[in-house]
Amino acid sequence: MFGATEPLDTRDATSIAASAINRHVRGNDRDKAKPVSAGTADENAPDWAAVLIRIRDNRDEAAFVALFRHFAPRVKAFLMRSGADAAQAEECVQDVMATVWQKAAQFDPARASAATWIFTIARNRRIDALRKQKRPEPEDLPWGPEAEPDQEDRLGLQQETEHLGEALASLPAKQRDLIEKAYFGDLTHSEIAEATGLPLGTIKSRIRLALQRLRHAMDRK
Amino acid sequence: MTTIRHHLTDDLIMGYSAGTLPEAVNLIIATHVSLCDDCRAAVEAHDALGGAVLDATEAETLDDGCLDATLAMIRAMDAPTPRDIAMPRDAIAPAPLLDYIGGSLEAVKWRPVGMGVKQAILKTSPEATARLLYIPAGTAMPDHGHRGLELTLVLQGAFQDDEGYFARGDIEIADAELHHTPVADISQDCICLAVTDAPLRLKGLARLAQPFLNI
Numbered sequence: 018m019f020g021a022t023e024p025l026d027t028r029d030a031t032s033i034a035a036s037a038i039n040r041h042v043r044g045n046d047r048d049k050a051k052p053v054s055a056g057t058a059d060e061n062a063p064d065w066a067a068v069l070i071r072i073r074d075n076r077d078e079a080a081f082v083a084l085f086r087h088f089a090p091r092v093k094a095f096l097m098r099s100g101a102d103a104a105q106a107e108e109c110v111q112d113v114m115a116t117v118w119q120k121a122a123q124f125d126p127a128r129a130s131a132a133t134w135i136f137t138i139a140r141n142r143r144i145d146a147l148r149k150q151k152r153p154e155p156e157d158l159p160w161g162p163e164a165e166p167d168q169e170d171r172l173g174l175q176q177e178t179e180h181l182g183e184a185l186a187s188l189p190a191k192q193r194d195l196i197e198k199a200y201f202g203d204l205t206h207s208e209i210a211e212a213t214g215l216p217l218g219t220i221k222s223r224i225r226l227a228l229q230r231l232r233h234a235m236d237r238k
Numbered sequence: 239m240t241t242i243r244h245h246l247t248d249d250l251i252m253g254y255s256a257g258t259l260p261e262a263v264n265l266i267i268a269t270h271v272s273l274c275d276d277c278r279a280a281v282e283a284h285d286a287l288g289g290a291v292l293d294a295t296e297a298e299t300l301d302d303g304c305l306d307a308t309l310a311m312i313r314a315m316d317a318p319t320p321r322d323i324a325m326p327r328d329a330i331a332p333a334p335l336l337d338y339i340g341g342s343l344e345a346v347k348w349r350p351v352g353m354g355v356k357q358a359i360l361k362t363s364p365e366a367t368a369r370l371l372y373i374p375a376g377t378a379m380p381d382h383g384h385r386g387l388e389l390t391l392v393l394q395g396a397f398q399d400d401e402g403y404f405a406r407g408d409i410e411i412a413d414a415e416l417h418h419t420p421v422a423d424i425s426q427d428c429i430c431l432a433v434t435d436a437p438l439r440l441k442g443l444a445r446l447a448q449p450f451l452n453i
Contacts, residue, residue, distance in 0.1 A: 081312065085305055090297035097298060107301050115311040128282055133289030140257040140288065150363055152257065153265040155281075156272035156333035182290045199256045200291040206253055213248035217283050224286075225279035232275070 063087075065131035066124075066175065073121035084131070085114050092139045098201040099143050109146055113139045127170035127227040130178040136200075143202065158231050170227050177220040184216055242274045244408035250389075251277065255284035260365035265334060266389050266409070266433045272332035273407035330393050335431060338362070339370070343429075346370060353377055366435040373397070373422040373430070383417040386435040390420070395428030397421060 063083070071080040089110050096106040116138050124134050144152050185193060195212040198204050204212065246254075246267060253259040254267045271278045328336055331343050338360045339346050348356035348370075356372040373379065375395065389411055390397075396405040399418040404410050412418065422428035 078309070078312075082305065082309075085308060088292075089304065089308075090300055091292055091295050093300060094295045094298040095292050098295065103298075106298070107304060110300065110304060111308045111311060114308050115315065118312040119315055129285065130289055132293040133282075133286045136288040136292040137285050139292065140255075144257050148363070150261050153261070153268035153334040153337070155268045155278060158278075178286055178289070181286055182293060185287070185290045185294060196287065197291050199252060199258075200288045202256060202258050204256075204258065206249065206259070209253050209256065209258065210249040213252050217287065220286050221279050221283040224282045225275065228275045228279055 064175075066126040066171065069117075069121060069124050069131045069134070070126065072118060073124055081114075081118055084117070088117075088132070088135050089114055092135065095136075095139055095201070096143060098197075100147065100202065101143070105146065109139075109142050113142050116142070125227075127167075127174055127230075128224055130175065133178065140200075147202075158228065167230075170223075170230065173223050174220075174227065177218060177223045180218050181220055184218060188215070242276070242407040244402065244404055244410060245274065246270060246277045246280070246409060247411055248280075250411070251280050252284050255281055255288055260363055260435065262360070262362040262366040262368035262433045263389070263435070265338060265360070265362060265368050266391050266431055268334035269332050269393075269431055270391050270407070270409045272334060330429065335393075338368070348372060355379065366433055368431065368433045371428075371430045371432055373420075373428040375422055375427050376424040378419055378421045381417065381419040384412060384414055384434065386414060387433075388412040388416075389433045391431045393429045393431060395426040396423035397428050397430070398423065 065084065065087070068080045068084050071077040072084065092113050093103075093106045093110045096109050097103065101109060113135070117135060120138070124131075129137075141152050144150055185196065188196070192212075192215060195204070195208075196215060199209050199212045250259070250263070250267060254264060259267070267281075271281055327333060328342065331339065336342070339358070346358045348358050351357050354374040354377055358370045360368040360370065362368050373395075379397075389409060390404070391409045392404050392406050394406060396403060397420040398404070399410075399420040401410060401412075401416070401418065404420075405423075
């Protein structure tokens with residue numbers, strides 16, 4: 018009853034698996050932002066959260082162009098894998114990236130990476146476009162100027178995000194394929210039940226801490 | 239925040255994050271998450287998995303002019319949406335629910351369904367049904383099973399059934415196996431948001447009335 022009404026996708030599983038490991042070289046000449054994390058990050062990988070913050074705080078168009086060049090082609094691919102044709106996807110990409118610009122003030126680097134945040138906007142656009150529905154969103158958490166996340170929360174979230182990406186890439190192809198299909202909207206609800214329980218690592222407890230700090234910051238006001 | 243004892247399951251959290259659930263189910267999940275930071279963190283962690291999938295997706299080539307068209311869009315936009323200082327707008331109904339009941343519990347058009355129980359069906363897409371239930375303190379709901387899934391979120395008061403005690407913020411997830419008789423706590427009238435993906439199966443006489451009650 019829940020979920021996809023179409024039959025399960027029959028696309029070639031090996032090409033799906035291959036696409037997952039075929040991660041593109043990140044980066045863009047325009048963006049010289051240094052990675053904040055000195056840990057496992059690729060030395061040349063821009064810190065996309067920092068780029069988004071430049072958009073958020075300075076309405077920096079050059080930063081937007083850099084972000085667009087990296088994410089817009091992936092958003093288009095995500096929408097096409099989710100069932101949109103190339104023309105629809107192209108149009109939705111423009112909406113999604115314009116929404117990124119418009120709503121940048123809501124980006125919280127202690128709770129989401131740039132990729133995560135852009136994913137949520139693309140997903141909501143997909144629900145809107147394909148199902149003509151709005152997605153009910155949780156009530157916003159208490160938020161004030163003092164609630165600006167500290168650097169430690171940001172770094173921690175960034176590291177957890179990198180670990181999660183590595184964990185996804187190192188899963189057996191069958192499991193990774195299942196997760197990708199879930200997020201492309203290709204699984205019914207009972208099939209999704211089989212895709213759960215995969216290692217999310219400690220990102221959940223990291224986000225939980227960031228939420229606690231937000232609440233405490235508001236309680237002190 | 240009060241302590242919440244009954245949470246969402248991983249499959250519901252993942253379905254919400256992936257965006258594949260019916261609107262009514264998304265509504266009850268968003269309403270629970272508004273009250274439960276544990277499930278909020280779990281949803282955001284699953285969103286991070288979606289972000290990792292997006293990041294690992296093989297990029298598609300964009301048409302020429304896609305960037306320029308988008309730059310034209312953002313230049314034509316009004317000032318960006320600032321982040322408001324969020325305050326709960328209602329002590330009982332969290333924001334996502336308020337959007338479905340006309341902004342206030344006072345605006346709800348209740349319909350009596352017997353024994354003092356009232357309900358209001360909310361407008362969502364048809365794959366699943368969302369309803370608000372108002373159950374007078376101490377009242378037992380008819381014994382019922384389900385053909386599909388029934389999710390019940392307590393907004394005010396509490397109820398008890400074989401599965402446990404459910405207070406504000408707690409969500410009961412009942413599948414087709416469970417046959418139960420929830421009883422509202424005596425201390426206060428109980429208000430719940432309930433979502434079903436198939437008509438309830440009522441036992442005995444109540445069954446005759448089912449088509450009229452639309453429960």
